[in-house]
């Protein structure tokens with residue numbers, strides 16, 4: 001697995017190459033429904049009855065974290081994130097003693113006691129070497145504990161190859177090559193199976209391609225603005241950002257053409273890995 005750029009905004013943990021890039025919860029939530037579904041599909045495979053401790057690593061703006069408390073009302077659910085903007089939004093979902101949020105880099109997470117459920121949804125593609133990190137998290141599980149991870153598997157999709165090509169082109173490489181999306185940011189599903197089983201967990205690994213039905217003008221551009229495009233634009237001044245965005249938008253329109261009914265289809269592959277420590 002190769003290195004990639006990090007997304008945190010520097011509020012916790014070590015600075016990354018894009019440490020000044022803040023997450024934008026409002027922009028991220030524009031596609032809240034589409035983003036919630038993989039979280040639901042992931043956590044549906046966790047067969048924990050009544051866990052006491054549930055941790056959501058890279059919790060983001062907290063709504064999905066809070067949903068875990070509805071499923072397991074007896075648990076203390078803790079969300080950890082390095083983004084001050086995401087944590088500020090998450091504060092609205094806090095319920096003292098039931099749903100709490102903490103600033104932290106997931107790479108440094110080390111609980112005082114074994115944990116019953118660890119979830120990390122759409123986070124680890126930002127973390128280089130996360131296979132080793134997952135092995136460490138598996139070691140923190142209580143007997144019968146669960147680890148559930150989902151990462152995007154779309155690093156070879158046009159959204160990413162087009163942006164990678166632009167970032168590495170002669171026009172832009174001196175400014176943004178470092179933010180080009182990395183084709184090796186995640187493992188293939190079998191790789192995650194090995195990570196979980198090597199850590200002593202019973203593993204359940206799968207992939208799904210969701211076909212998101214988007215509406216409006218340049219909806220794929222709107223989608224990537226809150227994710228893979230964000231660290232690229234953060235390295236440019238306003239004029240250069242507008243120029244790169246215009247070229248990228250045109251290429252996205254060609255790759256994801258609007259259909260006659262006005263919708264645009266965005267196929268989005270995701271990889272799921274769920275493991276359980278034997279009791």
Ligand SMILES: C[S@@+](CC[C@H](N)C(=O)[O-])C[C@H]1O[C@@H](n2cnc3c(N)ncnc32)[C@H](O)[C@@H]1O
Pocket residue numbers: 006007008009013023035039057058059060061064080081082083086104105106107120121122123126127
């Ligand atoms: C795509 S969002 C996903 C948020 C949430 N898990 C969800 O499913 O909606 C990625 C989140 O991971 C956080 N993140 C990325 N790298 C992190 C790190 N090393 N430590 C802590 N949080 C991190 C970001 O701040 C961001 O909130």
